[in-house]
Amino acid sequence: MKGFEYLQQELDQMKANGTFRELIPLESKQGSRVTIKGKEVIQLSSNNYLGLTDHPRLKEAALQAIERYGAGTGSVRTIAGTLTMHEQFEHKLAKFKHTEAALVFQSGFTTNQGVLSSMLTDQDVVISDELNHASIIDGIRLTKAGRKIYKHVDMQSLEERLRESESYRTKLIVTDGVFSMDGNIAPLPEIVELAERYGALVMVDDAHASGVLGDNGRGTVNHFGLDGRVHIQVGTLSKAIGVLGGYVATTQTLKDYLIHKGRPFLFSTSHPPAVTAACEAAIDVLLEEPELIDKLWDNTKFFKQGLEQLGFDIGISKTPITPVMIGDESLTHRFSDELFKEGVFAQGIVYPTVQKGQGRVRTIVTAEHSQEALQEALHAFEKAAKTLNIL
């Protein structure tokens, strides 16, 4: 069919410069070992931090919910699609996060978009870390608020932006809790201190910290002992929680406001019963099986140490996200391909997702990996690096 030639041209350009990416389907379920292109490999690219995608309690809860409540809900939340289980889960989440209220959205992406686009007007300003996630950037693009960017985790730069913002009604500082490409943690105590000094609100996107940092995986705010001092905590239910969705844990006022004005909440159908029931079971697992989080951190330490001993540059990570810095874009992809040959699936991440010349193979260990599997992966890293003369 004609009409898309201009798009095809751009795709051809991407193919020519090596940035065109094929989707890589898993032929097995998600887990520490997966089958790709008929080959069993060690999975080091998922966000399934605690291995909950395949946890028996989540699967059982989902199956029972389908039997009792069906496969879908048939409506948006504000018309006929709120089930008692949706509200029950939100109460549980709020209690877990030590906040007044919580509201679930269809995904982490739409949570950021919905919160940012609805709560700010042209009287307000949003001040955002330059490396925040795309969903924060898109949410900001949708507001009429003033927009200011501060240098990555640079508190002097943040303070300058706050000083320039005194005339605005609401000043909202927004940051990722854990940055997804480098695995570093935002300096939240300093951010909160500046916010309190300048009368600003703070919003944290805890996509990579929920289920990972803090008591029982309560996130970055709890990790730093800042409960009650951060106004908006966004999280995802699709990474450590193992299912799908996003949530905002906040005040009753913001929750009520979002129910009326948060467009992705208002105009998109609610989660199927299986999703909500599995998410609820996941919170129970966080509370009752904290050993999973201990295992995640043991594995993280083991793998980071192993990579460092081999001589790899693993950047500034403080979390289970460990980038193996390569630099050159095409070498990064070749290294990832070589790892695959050696039995490891670890995707290369290059410009424009990260800055030019900062290509890296991003690894994420999970609680599900055995130390034998991680040792095997380290051998593969060593072998692939020797083949390509990286070390």
Ligand code: PMP
């Ligand atoms: N925020 C951050 C920091 C993320 O890494 C992601 C997932 N890539 C999201 C938000 C979006 O979450 P979800 O996948 O649930 O839409």
